[in-house]
Amino acid sequence: GAVVSQHPSRVICKSGTSVKIECRSLDFQATTMFWYRQFPKQSLMLMATSNEGSKATYEQGVEKDKFLINHASLTLSTLTVTSAHPEDSSFYICSAEGGRSYNEQFFGPGTRLTVL
Amino acid sequence: RKEVEQDPGPFNVPEGATVAFNCTYSNSASQSFFWYRQDCRKEPKLLMSVYSSGNEDGRFTAQLNRASQYISLLIRDSKLSDSATYLCVVSMNTGFQKLVFGTGTRLLVSP
Numbered sequence: 001g002a003v004v005s006q007h008p009s010r011v012i013c014k015s016g017t018s019v020k021i022e023c024r025s026l027d028f029q030a031t032t033m034f035w036y037r038q039f040p041k042q043s044l045m046l047m048a049t050s051n052e053g054s055k056a057t058y059e060q061g062v063e064k065d066k067f068l069i070n071h072a073s074l075t076l077s078t079l080t081v082t083s084a085h086p087e088d089s090s091f092y093i094c095s096a097e098g099g100r101s102y103n104e105q106f107f108g109p110g111t112r113l114t115v116l
Numbered sequence: 117r118k119e120v121e122q123d124p125g126p127f128n129v130p131e132g133a134t135v136a137f138n139c140t141y142s143n144s145a146s147q148s149f150f151w152y153r154q155d156c157r158k159e160p161k162l163l164m165s166v167y168s169s170g171n172e173d174g175r176f177t178a179q180l181n182r183a184s185q186y187i188s189l190l191i192r193d194s195k196l197s198d199s200a201t202y203l204c205v206v207s208m209n210t211g212f213q214k215l216v217f218g219t220g221t222r223l224l225v226s227p
Binding site: 032034041042043044045046049091093097104105107108109110112 | 216
């Protein structure tokens with residue numbers, strides 16, 4: 001149990017385009033979903049936290065108009081990187097909290113974004 | 117100062133060796149503590165939670181010293197499959213459990 005999927009696993013796009021990443025909890029309802037970003041040789045950094053049906057809470061320094069988060073249901077959250085630039089190239093990982101293991105976060109496999 | 121500090125390594129050890137990793141955290145309000153394992157280009161996976169009383173899971177032993185704000189992980193009888201990056205993680209309950217990750221310590225176990 002407690003499986004989280006992400007799609008796509010890898011995406012390459014041109015500068016200026018928008019990219020949508022989906023995060024799904026497959027076998028439990030996620031009360032809260034988290035989006036992280038990891039640059040090479042750096043730690044995972046929390047970008048934002050989202051609860052179903054409400055606006056996401058963004059960490060300091062993360063532009064909410066650039067990284068749009070939609071948490072439409074208890075099993076799906078999406079992150080859209082708008083007008084992507086090469087400096088947005090990173091490993092984006094989501095996690096979900098919920099199910100029987102209250103307070104434990106289950107991580108998705110990540111999405112590697114490369115912006116040319 | 118980083119919230120969670122770790123020696124990045126790499127630690128190169130032979131199979132069968134015992135290796136120890138340390139981590140310090142700056143926020144005394146941190147409530148929960150964990151070690152995660154991350155393989156190259158993969159998501160982090162929970163290795164174990166860390167308690168003040170110390171806890172052991174097979175070859176892995178974790179210890180927390182709240183007074184010194186220090187966390188350790190000991191791996192005995194290293195296996196080739198232990199090669200990975202080990203992430204020290206602390207959390208605070210801010211309405212939800214906010215995880216703060218260290219940059220990780222890389223371990224390479226050789227035959």
